[in-house]
Amino acid sequence: MTKSIDVRNPRTGKFDYVIIPPPPKLLAQLCNRLRRSQVRWQQIGIEGRVEALQEWKQAILAGRDRLTEALVNDTGRLSVSELEIDSFISNIDRWCRLAPELLQETAKNTSIPFIALQQTSVPYPLVGIISPWNLPLLLSTIDAIPALLAGCAVVVKPSKNAPRFVAPLISTINAVPQLRDVFTFVEGSGETGTALIDHVDLICFTGSTNTGRKIGELAAKKFIPALLELGGKDPAIVLGSANLDLATSAILWGSVVNTGQSCLSLERIYVAESIFEKFVAQLVAKAQKVKLAHPTLESGEIGPIISEKQAAAISDHLLDAIEKGAVIHCGGKVEELGGGWWCRPTVLTRVNHSMKVMTEETFGPIMPVMPFSNIEEAIELANDSIYGLSAAVFAQPEELAIEVAQRIDAGAISINDAGLTSIMYEGEKNSFKLSGLGGSRMGAAGLKRFMRKKAFLIK
Ligand code: NAD
Numbered sequence: 001m002t003k004s005i006d007v008r009n010p011r012t013g014k015f016d017y018v019i020i021p022p023p024p025k026l027l028a029q030l031c032n033r034l035r036r037s038q039v040r041w042q043q044i045g046i047e048g049r050v051e052a053l054q055e056w057k058q059a060i061l062a063g064r065d066r067l068t069e070a071l072v073n074d075t076g077r078l079s080v081s082e083l084e085i086d087s088f089i090s091n092i093d094r095w096c097r098l099a100p101e102l103l104q105e106t107a108k109n110t111s112i113p114f115i116a117l118q119q120t121s122v123p124y125p126l127v128g129i130i131s132p133w134n135l136p137l138l139l140s141t142i143d144a145i146p147a148l149l150a151g152c153a154v155v156v157k158p159s160k161n162a163p164r165f166v167a168p169l170i171s172t173i174n175a176v177p178q179l180r181d182v183f184t185f186v187e188g189s190g191e192t193g194t195a196l197i198d199h200v201d202l203i204c205f206t207g208s209t210n211t212g213r214k215i216g217e218l219a220a221k222k223f224i225p226a227l228l229e230l231g232g233k234d235p236a237i238v239l240g241s242a243n244l245d246l247a248t249s250a251i252l253w254g255s256v257v258n259t260g261q262s263c264l265s266l267e268r269i270y271v272a273e274s275i276f277e278k279f280v281a282q283l284v285a286k287a288q289k290v291k292l293a294h295p296t297l298e299s300g301e302i303g304p305i306i307s308e309k310q311a312a313a314i315s316d317h318l319l320d321a322i323e324k325g326a327v328i329h330c331g332g333k334v335e336e337l338g339g340g341w342w343c344r345p346t347v348l349t350r351v352n353h354s355m356k357v358m359t360e361e362t363f364g365p366i367m368p369v370m371p372f373s374n375i376e377e378a379i380e381l382a383n384d385s386i387y388g389l390s391a392a393v394f395a396q397p398e399e400l401a402i403e404v405a406q407r408i409d410a411g412a413i414s415i416n417d418a419g420l421t422s423i424m425y426e427g428e429k430n431s432f433k434l435s436g437l438g439g440s441r442m443g444a445a446g447l448k449r450f451m452r453k454k455a456f457l458i459k
Contacts, residue, residue: 005160005189010076010304011295013339017073019163021188024195030186031126031155031199037181038125038153044178046103049149050096052178057092059175060085066168067137074136074162076340077303078293080258084138091138091145095447099149102447116458121451123151124225128200130193130215132207133159133306134261134363137169143204143227143441143450144183150450153182155200157193159207161306197222202450205229206263208361209387209434216437227438227449229431231361232263232389235382236418237404238279239375239395240272246416247394248282254392254418256290256345256365259303261310263435264390264419268358269369270378276371280349283367284329287345294337302365304340311341314364317357318346321368326351331365353384361387375404383409388432392418409433 007017022030041049060067064085071081108117127147131140136158144154158166166185174180186192190211197203197218202225205215209230219226236254238247254266271279291300305311315334322328331346343364351358351368358368372378382391390412395401398415405413411429414420421429421442428443430436439449 007160007163008307009073009339010306011073011338011340017164019160019187021192022186027186027192027195028199030184031196034153034155034182034184035126038123038151041148041153041178041182042123042151046100046149046151048178049151050100052176053092053096053145053148055176056172056179057089059172060089060092060169063168063172067165067172070164070168071137074133074164075303075306076293077258079301080303084135088138088141091142095145095149098444099146099447102444103150110457114459118456118458120454120456121150121448122454123147123451124201125153126200127152127154127202127204127450128196129154129156129204130196130207131156131158133161134258134263136162137165139206140185142206143446146447147204147450148179148183150447152202152450155183155196156185157188157196158185160187160189163187194218197224200224202227212436225438225449227441229263229436229441230389230434231387232265232431232435233267233359233361233385233387234264234390234392234410235268235270235385235408236266236392236394237372237378237382237408238269238271238275239378239393239400239404240274241396241400242272242275242394243396243416244275244278244282248279248286250392250394250416250418251367252283252286252290252345254414255367256287256302257419259305259343260365261306261363262419264421265363266392266418267362267366267368268382268385269367270372270381271369272378273371273373276369280329280347280369283369284347287347287367288330290345292337292342292344294340294342296338302342302344304342305334305364308341310363311343314343314362314366317355317360317362317364317366318348321348321351321355321357324352324355326355326357326368334364353381359385379404379407383407386434389435390414390419390421411435 005019006015206229212228212230291298329347331344348368412421428440
């Protein structure tokens with residue numbers, strides 16, 4: 001008998017949803033069925049697959065209200081859920097537009113006169129996706145869409161913390177006959193994720209670095225590729241020449257959107273000594289205006305913290321910083337209100353790299369601000385991290401900001417703004433250091449990594 005999992009609603013604190021993970025035999029049967037159906041999915045070609053995904057988009061638009069309601073119950077956020085659905089839909093459109101051209105292959109002559117070369121790309125038959133809770137819909141589908149277009153069958157194991165969106169999403173998938181045989185979800189905890197790895201030909205994981213390491217090891221034992229998108233501790237550098245108003249607004253947004261529960265959150269802010277006091281005063285003034293999106297208290301932007309574990313982790317980072325001498329300018333604690341856990345935007349100064357809040361992923365609306373005396377010091381501080389996901393640099397002229405950005409060990413740097421990767425999917429980017437492995441999920445590589453190359457050498 002599989003053990004059921006009770007799921008807590010982050011706004012009300014009530015356990016109002018139950019997950020029943022599939023028993024091992026059922027998981028194996030499901031994966032075998034998907035694998036068999038993949039053959040037909042590959043045969044219908046890219047035009048057929050684009051058509052099926054466009055049909056799916058229509059079903060999503062028709063079921064959007066149910067999907068939004070489920071996402072709000074999963075995460076407790078309001079406006080971010082709408083944004084998440086918008087991004088998800090635009091991902092379908094963008095990949096449907098790009099994939100046909102990306103999949104075209106032409107015959108080539110080789111440098112050897114009597115051999116001609118033809119190449120083709122063959123999809124991995126069954127792709128497994130394991131996703132986190134922080135943007136549950138977007139991150140469960142961001143790699144599924146290109147994998148499906150590449151011709152793979154896909155099975156997703158979302159987080160047990162945010163599973164309510166799955167049922168309305170599956171209804172939209174089931175409305176498209178071609179798609180429902182090759183794309184599905186299985187709910188469960190990490191145990192189901194581990195079991196899934198045994199059945200797939202490629203595993204795609206978004207989540208913490210600790211779990212990513214375990215998944216990488218399991219995949220290596222099974223000899224299948226693991227595409228890993230992991231944690232971050234993104235720095236922002238603000239030089240003395242930066243536009244202060246722009247920098248404080250962008251950094252506030254980049255740190256507190258989605259309650260700071262984003263891999264791309266700015267979690268460390270380094271500011272030139274010459275503007276430090278002004279910067280902090282402006283950031284605090286703006287942060288104090290941001291309200292909670294609480295069902296009865298306030299109607300603002302900041303949703304609840306997803307779980308007790310996450311609330312404890314944020315509190316631990318704050319207490320550790322305070323014990324080591326940090327000063328809190330606003331916010332500063334995790335509060336239990338009406339069953340949920342909440343944290344107001346928090347600005348800290350007198351911070352240093354002996355504190356968890358400057359070195360470990362906090363995943364909360366916390367902005368620790370530290371001064372630097374010259375550019376060399378700023379770059380050294382920004383690079384003093386095990387992570388290398390993304391970063392932001394604020395300076396005038398733009399060329400100076402780019403010069404600094406070139407020396408930061410991270411895969412994507414926003415110049416004079418924050419989190420631009422969240423709206424930029426055209427170019428390729430890698431995640432550096434412990435933030436990931438397995439190539440770019442963006443740009444052409446985001447599709448091609450679901451295929452293997454095959455060469456025909458013709459005499
Ligand atoms: P997590 O690592 O705890 O869990 C992620 C997923 O892995 C969940 O579905 C979970 O059930 C599953 N899982 C856990 N243990 C497993 C195991 N041993 N084998 C197989 N599956 C297992 O992460 P989380 O708390 O859900 O998400 C937050 C983390 O995700 C943060 O570290 C954040 O930075 C990261 N993240 C990264 C990106 C990115 O693109 N780089 C995007 C969003 C979130």
